[in-house]
Amino acid sequence: MTGPEQLTDWWQGLRWRDDRGDTSIQMAIIFPFVLLATIAVIQASMWFYARQIALTAAREGLTAARAYQSSPAEGTAQAQDVLRRTAGDSLRGYRVAATSDGQRVRVQVSGTALSMIPGVPGLQITQSASGPLERWTVPGE
Numbered sequence: 001m002t003g004p005e006q007l008t009d010w011w012q013g014l015r016w017r018d019d020r021g022d023t024s025i026q027m028a029i030i031f032p033f034v035l036l037a038t039i040a041v042i043q044a045s046m047w048f049y050a051r052q053i054a055l056t057a058a059r060e061g062l063t064a065a066r067a068y069q070s071s072p073a074e075g076t077a078q079a080q081d082v083l084r085r086t087a088g089d090s091l092r093g094y095r096v097a098a099t100s101d102g103q104r105v106r107v108q109v110s111g112t113a114l115s116m117i118p119g120v121p122g123l124q125i126t127q128s129a130s131g132p133l134e135r136w137t138v139p140g141e
């Protein structure tokens with residue numbers, strides 16, 4: 001072998017030697033982003049689940065508060081009961097408030113979703129449900 005063929009063989013041999021370890025370096029660069037994306041998906045799922053818990057409690061509280069001859073206090077009690085049974089660690093520090101203006105009642109549930117990252121507080125969640133109070137009416141009046 002002479003000339004260009006020898007140079008080509010030398011270059012191919014050099015190229016194969018220089019590629020060793022490239023996969024490890026690529027993984028070291030890419031893996032933190034994959035890990036971050038995974039944690040973000042799990043955190044978003046936990047936030048969504050906590051929102052659903054709060055919304056369910058608000059709806060159940062509304063159902064109890066708007067019933068005939070019921071009060072906002074009964075709605076608050078029902079929402080807190082739902083939260084005691086379902087929230088667990090998914091919704092922390094929850095608060096329930098029910099208000100009524102004589103025509104409509106509103107139940108609001110707020111709390112904090114669990115955080116995946118230690119030392120970082122979770123996302124705040126506020127869900128509410130409102131509806132008219134049930135009352136007897138006479139047709140035509």
